[in-house]
Amino acid sequence: MIDISDVTVRFGGVTALRDVSVQLEPPVVGIIGPNGAGKTTFLNVFSGFVGSFSGTISAFGTELLDLRPHQRARWGLRRSFQQEQVVDELTVEDNVRVVLDPLGYSSRNREAYVASALEFTGISSARKVRASELNALERRMTELARCAAGQPRVVLLDEPGAGFSQREVAHLESVIRGMHSFNGAMTLLIDHDVDLIQATCPSTMVLNFGSLIAVGRTSDVLTDARVRAVYLGVEEAE
Numbered sequence: 001m002i003d004i005s006d007v008t009v010r011f012g013g014v015t016a017l018r019d020v021s022v023q024l025e026p027p028v029v030g031i032i033g034p035n036g037a038g039k040t041t042f043l044n045v046f047s048g049f050v051g052s053f054s055g056t057i058s059a060f061g062t063e064l065l066d067l068r069p070h071q072r073a074r075w076g077l078r079r080s081f082q083q084e085q086v087v088d089e090l091t092v093e094d095n096v097r098v099v100l101d102p103l104g105y106s107s108r109n110r111e112a113y114v115a116s117a118l119e120f121t122g123i124s125s126a127r128k129v130r131a132s133e134l135n136a137l138e139r140r141m142t143e144l145a146r147c148a149a150g151q152p153r154v155v156l157l158d159e160p161g162a163g164f165s166q167r168e169v170a171h172l173e174s175v176i177r178g179m180h181s182f183n184g185a186m187t188l189l190i191d192h193d194v195d196l197i198q199a200t201c202p203s204t205m206v207l208n209f210g211s212l213i214a215v216g217r218t219s220d221v222l223t224d225a226r227v228r229a230v231y232l233g234v235e236e237a238e
């Protein structure tokens, strides 16, 4: 379980997150909300990319915010970004290897982790291909393999579905749904694709102007009147 307590982030006059307290359970939690609601900032606090914040995040008994960013990686925190981070000059398998290299695995274990992550995300056949030659879905799968490889405990995905067709999202969906069985990791998933959230996340939290306005079973959250009004743009009939 991840226990988030009173997390507040301010950027000058903007309060990006305001006293967010919530407990999140595996396997996958959706994070939704309008543009600028604070979703990426929320993941940035996990990753250590926010200089000034208050509050605590306890993940499976570890106080994450006491760890330095490289210690969080060793602990098992992984992340994909809105702007993808695949390195064009490296092959698919080297893109995964470079994530595992600093984590202290033996080379035998590392190679086994790379191979199984590529298998899991469905891009084994492209393992020797330079990333510059991949299509957009293969690049996204390379990123997911980077997140899935080794022994991650928490995987943070920031809009992995953006820009993909329905058929492509179906593959993404199966990888996200399979992550917990594959390696035991819990996933936090930001996406504007409500169908993807519904298909992959048993529970979902909703941010609006930096505040948590709903959390619970995804089906309940998506039918909540306040959520529908602020996020889905649906006014309830009087």
Ligand SMILES: Nc1ncnc2c1ncn2[C@@H]1O[C@H](COP(=O)(O)OP(=O)(O)OP(=O)(O)O)[C@@H](O)[C@H]1O
Pocket: 011, 014, 015, 016, 033, 034, 035, 036, 037, 038, 039, 040, 041, 042
């Ligand atoms: N480094 C920063 N400096 C100043 N303001 C920031 C910074 N990062 C985020 N903000 C502001 O904090 C608020 C929350 O931004 P954030 O990117 O977390 O929202 P979001 O919900 O992820 O939005 P989107 O769905 O558009 O990605 C916004 O008002 C944004 O402009």
